[in-house]
Amino acid sequence: MQPVIPDTASRESLLPASAVPERRSVVLRGVSAGNELISRLAAMGLHIGMRIEVCRNRHHGPMVLGCNGSRIMLGRGMADKLMVEVCRA
Amino acid sequence: MKKNLVIALAGNPNSGKTTLFNNLTGSRQHVGNYPGVTVEKKEGLARLGDREIQIVDLPGTYSLTAYSTEEVVARNFVLTERPDVIVDVIDASNLERNLYLGVQLIELGIPVVFALNMCDVAAERGLDFDLDRLSSLLGVPIVPTVGHKKKGMTELLEAALAAVGDGKARPPARVNYGTELEQAIGRLQEKVSKRTGQAADWPDRWVAVKLLENDQEVLAALEQDGLQAAVEEEQARIKGVLGDSAEMIIADRRYGFISGACQGAVRSTAEARQTRSDRIDEIVLHRFWGLPIFLGMMYLVFWLTFIVGTPPMDWIEAGFEWLQGAVRGLWPPDSESVLLSLLADGIIAGVGGVVVFLPNILLLFLSISILEDSGYMARAAFMMDRLMHKIGLHGKSFIPMLTGFGCSIPGIMATRTLENRRDRLTTMLVLPLMSCGARLPIYTLIIPAFFPSAWHAPMLWLIYLIGIVLAIGCAKLLRSTLFPGDSVPFVMELPPYRLPTIKGVLIHMWDRGGMYLKKAGTIILGVSIVLWALTSFPKLPEGDSNMNEEEQQMAELSHSVAGRIGHALEPAIRPLGFDWRIGTAMIGAFAAKEVFVAQLGIVYSLGEADEESVPLRAKLRENYSPLAGFCIMLFMLISAPCMATIAVTRRESGSWKWAIFQLTALTLLAYVITLAVYQTGSWLGIGI
Numbered sequence A: 001m002q003p004v005i006p007d008t009a010s011r012e013s014l015l016p017a018s019a020v021p022e023r024r025s026v027v028l029r030g031v032s033a034g035n036e037l038i039s040r041l042a043a044m045g046l047h048i049g050m051r052i053e054v055c056r057n058r059h060h061g062p063m064v065l066g067c068n069g070s071r072i073m074l075g076r077g078m079a080d081k082l083m084v085e086v087c088r089a
Numbered sequence B: 001m002k003k004n005l006v007i008a009l010a011g012n013p014n015s016g017k018t019t020l021f022n023n024l025t026g027s028r029q030h031v032g033n034y035p036g037v038t039v040e041k042k043e044g045l046a047r048l049g050d051r052e053i054q055i056v057d058l059p060g061t062y063s064l065t066a067y068s069t070e071e072v073v074a075r076n077f078v079l080t081e082r083p084d085v086i087v088d089v090i091d092a093s094n095l096e097r098n099l100y101l102g103v104q105l106i107e108l109g110i111p112v113v114f115a116l117n118m119c120d121v122a123a124e125r126g127l128d129f130d131l132d133r134l135s136s137l138l139g140v141p142i143v144p145t146v147g148h149k150k151k152g153m154t155e156l157l158e159a160a161l162a163a164v165g166d167g168k169a170r171p172p173a174r175v176n177y178g179t180e181l182e183q184a185i186g187r188l189q190e191k192v193s194k195r196t197g198q199a200a201d202w203p204d205r206w207v208a209v210k211l212l213e214n215d216q217e218v219l220a221a222l223e224q225d226g227l228q229a230a231v232e233e234e235q236a237r238i239k240g241v242l243g244d245s246a247e248m249i250i251a252d253r254r255y256g257f258i259s260g261a262c263q264g265a266v267r268s269t270a271e272a273r274q275t276r277s278d279r280i281d282e283i284v285l286h287r288f289w290g291l292p293i294f295l296g297m298m299y300l301v302f303w304l305t306f307i308v309g310t311p312p313m314d315w316i317e318a319g320f321e322w323l324q325g326a327v328r329g330l331w332p333p334d335s336e337s338v339l340l341s342l343l344a345d346g347i348i349a350g351v352g353g354v355v356v357f358l359p360n361i362l363l364l365f366l367s368i369s370i371l372e373d374s375g376y377m378a379r380a381a382f383m384m385d386r387l388m389h390k391i392g393l394h395g396k397s398f399i400p401m402l403t404g405f406g407c408s409i410p411g412i413m414a415t416r417t418l419e420n421r422r423d424r425l426t427t428m429l430v431l432p433l434m435s436c437g438a439r440l441p442i443y444t445l446i447i448p449a450f451f452p453s454a455w456h457a458p459m460l461w462l463i464y465l466i467g468i469v470l471a472i473g474c475a476k477l478l479r480s481t482l483f484p485g486d487s488v489p490f491v492m493e494l495p496p497y498r499l500p501t502i503k504g505v506l507i508h509m510w511d512r513g514g515m516y517l518k519k520a521g522t523i524i525l526g527v528s529i530v531l532w533a534l535t536s537f538p539k540l541p542e543g544d545s546n547m548n549e550e551e552q553q554m555a556e557l558s559h560s561v562a563g564r565i566g567h568a569l570e571p572a573i574r575p576l577g578f579d580w581r582i583g584t585a586m587i588g589a590f591a592a593k594e595v596f597v598a599q600l601g602i603v604y605s606l607g608e609a610d611e612e613s614v615p616l617r618a619k620l621r622e623n624y625s626p627l628a629g630f631c632i633m634l635f636m637l638i639s640a641p642c643m644a645t646i647a648v649t650r651r652e653s654g655s656w657k658w659a660i661f662q663l664t665a666l667t668l669l670a671y672v673i674t675l676a677v678y679q680t681g682s683w684l685g686i687g688i
Helices: A035-043 B017-025 B069-081 B092-106 B119-124 B131-138 B153-165 B179-192 B197-201 B204-212 B216-221 B228-242 B246-265 B276-284 B290-308 B310-329 B338-355 B358-374 B376-390 B395-404 B408-417 B421-433 B437-450 B453-480 B502-536 B549-559 B561-576 B580-591 B595-603 B614-623 B626-638 B643-653 B656-684
Strands: A025-031 A051-056 A063-067 A070-074 A082-086 B005-011 B042-048 B051-057 B085-091 B112-117 B127-129 B142-144 B266-268 B491-494
Touching (some): A035 B092, A070 B276, B005 B017, B005 B092, B005 B153, B017 B042, B017 B051, B017 B153, B042 B153, B051 B153, B069 B197, B069 B408, B092 B127, B092 B131, B092 B246, B112 B131, B112 B153, B119 B127, B131 B246, B142 B153, B179 B228, B179 B246, B197 B216, B204 B228, B228 B246, B246 B266, B276 B290, B276 B376, B290 B310, B290 B358, B290 B376, B310 B338, B338 B502, B338 B595, B358 B376, B358 B437, B395 B421, B408 B421, B421 B453, B421 B656, B437 B595, B437 B614, B437 B626, B453 B626, B502 B595, B561 B580, B580 B626, B626 B656
Parallel strands (some): B005 B085, B112 B142
Antiparallel strands (some): A051 A063, A070 B491, B042 B051, B127 B266
């Protein structure tokens, strides 16, 4: 199923990174996890407000995000926790 | 003489830190293209003019939180040893993220120099740096370097010396965390200024920021100062005013500071496009091809290790046989010399039986280091994540386990890259079930002795498979009993593919091979001599000459210390299909698994104890059933890991409790499974 792509940026239009199809650019808006994990992600380059590309997302197994040229692999459970806003194509 | 200068090398994983370290010190360090290669700090000496500089290579980290073992190692070194200067190695093509660690290093209050590494790659990607401007914005000297071309090394050392030199270097820029946070930092700074204990040497501002960030280690170090309430109050105030946690805002401000600096000093002329690595990943991580490629790679590793390794093994073996013959030739035939027996039956047989496997070990580590350095290892973790998830672990645990097929010790060391202690302990405890290289001699002795040649390969696979299945089962069991809890979110960087350098791969292979040879020359040599003595003494009193030669030998062995221990063990191991001779060999195997083969050779008094010796196999065939042979392999696969493994588990888990638990649980498991197999097999009449 194709996720709905919001026209305007609002908190309601956020969706988990795991629901974004491949090759889409998104902006990380929030992480619904403990602070420790948030700082861990930030240190790896995934910080709030960052523009991220969804490089690989098969509907099971881990996914790969691209940010600033590096490729970060995330477990599915983790990807569910990243709330992103899809950029308009 | 002036005290040696100490430079600490810090940086993100994959930033080229270890290559720089090798260039600076000329040391032969292994360079990997897999996050977490430097799990322990390494030291070396560099020279600039007539000055000697001590360089410490810290584990690669993304941050200075206390999240994983490597980060703690890196941070504690900087905090407690106070190096004179920190060189932060920065991957130029991923500047912002690398600077995130950089600004935290600056906060530690030690002079910092940035090595802007892999400048050539960044230039190819269309990045253009105004280094003077960047340097003045950050307040830190920056030296461009290209690690693999050894460019910028002298300049880097000179900059590092200058940074310490006069103590008058300009102060580095400071991240401004915004009014609200700065006030909170100021208040906390005042409160922590009178702290005691180990935290007394740490910079005030850094301590205050870390407290706001909820850093557990810093909180614990300041426990007796009673700051908990004040910290919580500040955190609550910030959350109330700014709507986000202090931790998040701090990360945000740091990135804000970095991106401000980069905006003024970095120009990017290239659009983000699919890189070569992405194109390789398209194939390697493909939904259909991915798994076959992965399985093919694993098959290749085993093929290289076991098939390509066979001819050199035969040569080494022939060499030791020749040596044994040559030594025997120095004595008259039928000599009863104790020295001859010690040399030929004890030392040459014992050590030779082990050195024979050097080609296997070298080839296995060659394959592993090619997989690591090329970047495929991280993809293997990706491929295995789903499967590992089913047993309550995640993809990252796969790498230590694969290494465990070579040797459990580096495998257990590699578990340091797992951030979560439950994951780490689970992986560590089941790791010895990955059949290590040292157990291979046992299989290659037993399998041809009892099974037709068409069964050899499948039998070997079966044994490895049993180990893997048991490891999966045990991991699942541990996760649902001793280490319950949700599996930890899995995040890992996929490094770009790089062509492994021949030098890097050979260094790694040779390091491992050297360790193996050292083990053969020390532990195994020592154990061989002890076992030889135990099986040779005390001697039977002279006289009883109406026995034939073979009976005489058996009587002598029974009379020896090893024979007596074996006999004492026999009632316990009889139900597994083992006799006292297997019992004596099992004791030797605790020192090192390979010793089992050497020891069986010694107890069967054949003079030559290498696993290819046909008479030994014939003797085994006469004395045991194929079922018992299979049970020997099964028991040796599962039971007590060797002494060295136990010692490493003790060190890495931090307590004897887990080491002893591993030893007891695996031995019990081996006993129960072997008992079940032998008894069921005997009852059904299979292989007897």
